Amino acid sequence: MVKRLLTGNEAIAEGARVGGALFASAYPGTPSTEILETIARQGDVRVQWAPNEKVALEVACGVSLGGGRALCAMKHVGVNVAADPFFSASYSGVGGGLILVSADDPAMHSSQNEQDNRHLARAAKVALLEPSDSQEAMDFVALGFDLSEKFDTPVMLRVTTRTCHSMSPVELDPHARYEPVLRPGYERNFRKNVLLPANARVRHEAVEERLAQLEEFGNHERALNRIEWGDRTIGVITSGIAYQYVREVLPEASVLKLGLTHPLPRQLIREFGAGVDELYVVEELDPFLEEQVRALGLHPVGKEIFPITGELDPDRVARGFGIEPLGAGIEPVDASLPLRPPVLCAGCGHRGVFYTLSRMGVAVTGDIGCYTLGSLPPLESMDACLCMGASVGMAQGMEIALRAAGDDRPVVGVIGDSTFVHSGITGLVNTVYNGGSGTLLLLDNGTTAMTGHQEHPGTGVTAEGDATIALDYVAVCHAVGVRRVREADPYDLEALEAAIREELAADEPSVIICRAVCRLVDRTPIADPAELEIECPGCGTCFELGCPALDGSSGQAVIDPAVCSGCALCVQLCPFCGLRIHGHEAVVQESVS
Amino acid sequence: MNDLERPRNVFLTGVGGHGVLAVSRVIAEAALARGFDVRRSEVHGMSQRGGSVVSQVRYGPRVHSPLIARGAADILVSLELLEALRHLHALRRDGILLANEQRITPAPIGGLTVAYPDDPRGVCEQRVDRAIFLPALDIARELGEEKAANMVMLGAYSVLAPEIPEATWLETIATAFRPRFRELNVAAFGAGREVALRSAGAGAAP
Numbered sequence: 001m002v003k004r005l006l007t008g009n010e011a012i013a014e015g016a017r018v019g020g021a022l023f024a025s026a027y028p029g030t031p032s033t034e035i036l037e038t039i040a041r042q043g044d045v046r047v048q049w050a051p052n053e054k055v056a057l058e059v060a061c062g063v064s065l066g067g068g069r070a071l072c073a074m075k076h077v078g079v080n081v082a083a084d085p086f087f088s089a090s091y092s093g094v095g096g097g098l099i100l101v102s103a104d105d106p107a108m109h110s111s112q113n114e115q116d117n118r119h120l121a122r123a124a125k126v127a128l129l130e131p132s133d134s135q136e137a138m139d140f141v142a143l144g145f146d147l148s149e150k151f152d153t154p155v156m157l158r159v160t161t162r163t164c165h166s167m168s169p170v171e172l173d174p175h176a177r178y179e180p181v182l183r184p185g186y187e188r189n190f191r192k193n194v195l196l197p198a199n200a201r202v203r204h205e206a207v208e209e210r211l212a213q214l215e216e217f218g219n220h221e222r223a224l225n226r227i228e229w230g231d232r233t234i235g236v237i238t239s240g241i242a243y244q245y246v247r248e249v250l251p252e253a254s255v256l257k258l259g260l261t262h263p264l265p266r267q268l269i270r271e272f273g274a275g276v277d278e279l280y281v282v283e284e285l286d287p288f289l290e291e292q293v294r295a296l297g298l299h300p301v302g303k304e305i306f307p308i309t310g311e312l313d314p315d316r317v318a319r320g321f322g323i324e325p326l327g328a329g330i331e332p333v334d335a336s337l338p339l340r341p342p343v344l345c346a347g348c349g350h351r352g353v354f355y356t357l358s359r360m361g362v363a364v365t366g367d368i369g370c371y372t373l374g375s376l377p378p379l380e381s382m383d384a385c386l387c388m389g390a391s392v393g394m395a396q397g398m399e400i401a402l403r404a405a406g407d408d409r410p411v412v413g414v415i416g417d418s419t420f421v422h423s424g425i426t427g428l429v430n431t432v433y434n435g436g437s438g439t440l441l442l443l444d445n446g447t448t449a450m451t452g453h454q455e456h457p458g459t460g461v462t463a464e465g466d467a468t469i470a471l472d473y474v475a476v477c478h479a480v481g482v483r484r485v486r487e488a489d490p491y492d493l494e495a496l497e498a499a500i501r502e503e504l505a506a507d508e509p510s511v512i513i514c515r516a517v518c519r520l521v522d523r524t525p526i527a528d529p530a531e532l533e534i535e536c537p538g539c540g541t542c543f544e545l546g547c548p549a550l551d552g553s554s555g556q557a558v559i560d561p562a563v564c565s566g567c568a569l570c571v572q573l574c575p576f577c578g579l580r581i582h583g584h585e586a587v588v589q590e591s592v593s
Numbered sequence: 594m595n596d597l598e599r600p601r602n603v604f605l606t607g608v609g610g611h612g613v614l615a616v617s618r619v620i621a622e623a624a625l626a627r628g629f630d631v632r633r634s635e636v637h638g639m640s641q642r643g644g645s646v647v648s649q650v651r652y653g654p655r656v657h658s659p660l661i662a663r664g665a666a667d668i669l670v671s672l673e674l675l676e677a678l679r680h681l682h683a684l685r686r687d688g689i690l691l692a693n694e695q696r697i698t699p700a701p702i703g704g705l706t707v708a709y710p711d712d713p714r715g716v717c718e719q720r721v722d723r724a725i726f727l728p729a730l731d732i733a734r735e736l737g738e739e740k741a742a743n744m745v746m747l748g749a750y751s752v753l754a755p756e757i758p759e760a761t762w763l764e765t766i767a768t769a770f771r772p773r774f775r776e777l778n779v780a781a782f783g784a785g786r787e788v789a790l791r792s793a794g795a796g797a798a799p
Contacts (some may be wrong), residue, residue, distance in 0.1 A: 005625050072669050166659035168626060244796060247657040314662040329664020330720050332682035337675060338699045338707030340608065378703030406627040418637065543704020552704035561618065563700075 006170045008163040011134035012073070012101060013038035014172065015141025018180030021045045023094065025056040025420065028451035029075030030110035030163040032103035036073055037454070040463050044178040045071075048402065049455055049463040052388070052422040053078035057100060064089075064098040064154075065193060067183035071146050075100040076117045076385065084121065086154070088125045092193050093152035093210075096183055097145030101157045103164050106284045106311035109568025112368070112387065114309070118283035121156040121262050123155060125207050127214055128262035129157045129224070130240040134168040140259065142376040144221065145181065151210050151217070160242045162311065167480035194345050205281065211263045218265035218554045227266050228255045235299065237289055242282045245317040251325070252276040256366060275296045282320070284312050323505075344373050346549040347526055347565025349516020350443055351492045352377040352556065353414070355545055356497045362410045362504070363398060367391035367424070369416040370449045370518075378546045382414070383511030391415045392427025393557045396436040400579070410504040413440040418448040418456045425480065431509045432481035439503040442473060443490070446497050453521055477511045491526070493572050519565060527566030527581050530559050534578035542570040542579070597629070597756055600653030602661040605681040607672030608697050609643050615769075616670065617648035619747055623765040624652035627757045634659035643700050645676055653781030670750055671674075672729070673697050676715040680718060689753060690721045690790075693746055706710040725749065725792060732784050741781035748785025757784075774799060 007016060012035050013580045015086070016024055025048045026036035040047045050056035053074040060070035061097035074082060079102050079559055085548060086100060102120070105111040121128035129144055130133040131137040133354045137159060142213035144155040191199050218225050231252040238246050246255060256272040258264070273279050273296075281290040281302040290302035305320040306312065318326055344351050354374035357364055358381035375382035385392060395413035402409055420442055431438065448454040455461045460470030477485040484506055488499040503510035529549075550570060551562035557570075557579070571579045603620060606640040607613035614635055621633040636647050664682060668689045671677035677692040684690065698709050710716065717724045729745040744766070744796050751762050766778050 005621055005631060041786055054727070152775050162659060164636065165635055167621060168659070170632060241659075243656040244659065248662075314658045315659045316694070318662070325664065326662035326666025327666075329666075329682050330686060330688070333678045333720075334705075337710065339680050340699045341702065342644055343702065369776065497679060504682055540704060543701075545606050546703050547698035550704055551698075551701045553706040553708070573637060 001171045002174050004022060004132045004172055005167045006138070007034065007165055007167050008131070008134050008159055008266075009126040010038050010097065011137035011170050012071075012141055012159070013042060014170065015040055015138040016071045017177060017178055018138065019046050019097070019142035019145045020179055021071050021145070022180040022182065023048075023060065023063040024071045024073070025050050025059050025425060027051070027053045027078055027452040029078050029447050031105055031161040031452055032073045032075045032078075032101060033451045033454065033518070034164070035101060036463060040465075041320060045180075047212065047463045051457050053082040057089070060098060060100075061085055061089050061092075064094045064096045065092075065186075066095060067186050068096040068182050069098075070096060071099045071101065071141065072360045073103065075111065076102055076104040077111065077113065079117050079120055087118070087124045087156045088195055089259050090126050091195055091200055091207060093203075093206070094148050095186070095505075096181070097148035097527065098154045099141060099144045099148065099157055100154060100469055101159065104158060104160045104285075106160055109161050112385070114127040114285060116288060117156070117158055118288045119286065121158065121500060122157075122288075125147045125211055126262070127151065127155045127260065129259060130261050131157070131159060131163060132240055132243040132257070133163065134166070134170045136259065136448075137163060138170055139223070149216050150248050153214070153223070158242055160311070168228075168285045169175060170327070178504055178568075188214035194258070196275055210509045214402070215263040217263060218260040219267045221260065223261035225268055225325055226257055227268070227275075228257060229275070234280065235272055235278065236280045236282055237272065237293060238282045239289065240284065240402060241311050242284055242317070245312055245314050246282050249318045249321060249323060250543065254317040255256060258289065261289065264289070267294055269293055269296060269298070270362060273300075280321075282306055282312070282317060282479070285309075305420050314519055330510050340499045342373060343546060343548050345369065346517045346547055346563045347567040349445055349514060349518075350374060350544055350548065351379070351567075352490045352496060353441060353443060353492055354381045354512055356493060357381040357412060358412075358544075360410075360497070360500065362412050363402070365391045365394040365411065367413075367415040367419045367530055368450075369419055371414060371416055371443055374414070378544050383457045387537060388419055389415070389423025392424050393430060395438045395440065395478055396427075396431045396434070399436060399438055411438050412436060412500070412504070415440065416449070417441055417442065417446065417458045417473070418454075419445040420473070421457050425476060427475065428482065428509075428511070436509050439512060441500075442471065442511055442513045444513055445521075446515075447518050447521050449518045449520065453518065468590045473513055481508050482509060482511050485513070486510075487513045487515065490514040491567055491568065491569065494538055523564045527568060529564035529566055530568065530579050530581050532559065533580050534576060536578055538578060541573050541575055545569055545573065597653045600651045600656045601668075601756070602753065603650045603667045603670060603750075604661055604666035604680060605648045605650070605670045605723075606662045606676040606680045607646050607743075608676065609646055611646065611672045612740065613646045613672055614648055614752075616672075616743045616747050617650050619762075619765050619769050620650045620750065621652070622769060623757050624650070626761050626765055629653055630656045632656045632659040632737050635660055638647065643699055645679065647680065653692060663728035668677065668750070668753055669714050672746060674717075675699070677717055678710060678713050684721065687722065690724040691746065691749055691753065692717065692719055692724065692726050693742060694726050695730045695742065698699065724777060727785065727792075732788065736777060736780050736784065738777055738781075741777055744781035745788075748782040748787075749789035750787055751782070752789040
């Protein structure tokens with residue numbers, strides 16, 4: 001065996017290999033993305049990026065039905081999208097082991113909410129595993145496959161940002177060969193796998209029985225649930241990353257460490273509760289364990305002293321226990337230090353679109369991706385951002401309400417390429433079907449940019465790196481009934497605005513596709529950096545672009561040639577024609593006239 | 594033999610593209626190779642887009658939390674001065690600041706840059722008893738590659754961490770990066786080590 005440092009995500013990938021997974025699927029989403037990327041790099045388990053989490057899970061369910069072990073990874077909100085197959089797969093059970101990895105994001109490092117997906121495992125009545133470090137992340141995948149098959153249940157492996165993105169040592173067998181675990185001899189099983197009401201009623205009984213068996217298993221399986229007896233005046237029930245903070249803060253305390261957190265091992269909890277003077281529950285986000293422990297007639301202290309919002313850390317756990325701060329540090333520098341907030345990159349194709357929208361007095365429903373940054377100053381041209389794909393449906397709904405109120409402001413939906421494929425297409429079907437007339441801007445940067453540039457069905461490349469058929473957005477829009485589909489260059493402000501105005505004027509739905517490859521994918525300069533040819537009078541017009549290559553703190557525009565990509569948006573805006581880009585004379589001439 | 598009685602807490606910071614994560618990775622790998630238990634954490638959500646980057650490494654006989662408690666860092670390694678100021682309170686009162694003298698002005702927002710602090714070095718020196726500043730960028734430039742500034746800083750860190758022998762550092766660097774960068778990284782590491790030995794007093798550990 002060798003010890004290697006792995007992130008939780010890398011360890012999950014290793015677990016899939018060691019556990020004999022035949023297949024893994026995912027839709028990218030922080031903090032889960034590196035799981036599938038790592039599995040793909042290993043090159044053993046077959047991998048797929050799916051258009052969305054629902055499809056990812058459905059393919060995994062199919063693999064399981066056919067007898068192969070399958071793992072499906074997504075961020076917490078992705079499980080909402082996959083909830084339909086997830087809840088029903090619970091009734092069908094599995095063929096080959098089936099694991100859904102839910103990567104939750106307490107503190108919302110990169111998410112729109114911090115829902116606690118342990119509730120979903122409980123609602124779906126499946127086994128729930130919570131690893132606390134990378135070693136467990138790997139072990140629980142292999143163990144999860146066994147458990148899934150033994151108890152005929154899908155398994156949710158719930159991790160959080162801190163387990164996903166922290167590294168800790170993992171014991172690996174360098175000589176282990178990859179061998180997919182298969183259940184050969186597939187046979188049709190109508191009563192189990194066809195969820196007609198008559199079958200599903202019987203299956204529900206089986207699900208409840210399974211939970212009882214799982215609970216009994218959890219009472220005795222020390223690899224998952226264990227009591228670490230110590231000082232018996234304080235007993236702490238905990239799971240996941242919170243276990244590490246408890247161990248750090250209270251090294252002497254007795255701890256009931258839970259790895260299988262649904263169904264809960266009630267007998268073990270009672271035994272632990274009876275063995276300590278004061279009982280505590282330390283868990284991130286909701287009082288998921290705490291309320292169930294309370295239902296046993298025990299009286300733990302939990303959310304009254306530990307926060308329900310945000311992520312835990314050693315300080316928050318120590319504070320809850322009334323322990324003095326662990327560190328005695330230097331006073332923070334309280335001067336208002338300049339921040340480094342995320343901004344659209346210099347030359348980003350989204351910038352011209354949001355600049356144009358900000359001038360037009362339109363309502364804009366946005367979506368999830370880098371372009372959500374278009375909602376921030378100085379562009380500030382987004383009214384809403386809810387969830388993946390919502391821009392399309394919300395645009396139509398908002399139009400209905402505005403018109404009813406006598407407000408004739410146009411409504412524009414803005415969506416990225418990967419998000420459009422994820423769940424924008426069905427929204428567009430609805431717009432056409434139900435007689436909407438809005439305009440959708442499809443910002444195609446040729447990648448899933450926000451999560452680190454993953455392929456998707458529109459890029460023409462698979463997760464395994466093979467060339468495939470790229471989704472044709474124009475054809476898709478036409479096929480669902482949008483007659484007005486056109487392309488507009490997001491680097492040509494005048495033409496872009498004209499295109500948007502024209503489509504908004506039309507009394508039918510329209511789609512404008514703005515193509516510009518992500519600057520982090522193709523860093524080749526678009527043209528030479530912009531240069532100032534006159535003494536800048538400092539009117540500030542170009543600053544409204546929010547371009548990181550343009551600094552105006554001296555009162556004049558100063559272009560950083562190392563950052564400027566030559567996109568020439570500022571050249572088009574300069575009312576004094578003082579900005580020039582080699583090769584862009586024509587644009588400047590036009591703006592003179 | 595330099596054994597640790599309690600975990601060594603190293604807080605690292607810088608700006609996206611700086612190579613902060615590479616430094617923290619080498620520290621973590623070297624500590625593991627030396628036989629320590631290790632935890633390493635990072636926040637890198639928007640790092641590609643010029644944001645602040647933070648990584649934490651803890652190693653010792655037994656480590657639990659991947660996060661360092663506030664005010665419990667033994668050493669703050671900063672690859673940029675403003676980021677050193679921003680995270681100064683991560684340090685213990687008797688902790689050591691090891692900072693690259695480089696200044697990176699934050700990208701202007703809407704054309705406006707918030708003024709860079711006047712005297713970041715002075716503020717650091719006022720608050721931290723042991724503050725070591727290195728011209729890591731200049732040293733890396735002399736070696737022919739600005740991007741190696743992070744390895745200069747790693748070399749300086751190694752002087753403050755005698756619990757990990759020099760050979761372990763060199764072996765870790767050799768395996769952590771692509772072979773064509775090996776010579777440069779080793780040279781940058783050596784240069785940083787030399788400067789730190791000279792400026793900080795040989796072998797001084799917290």
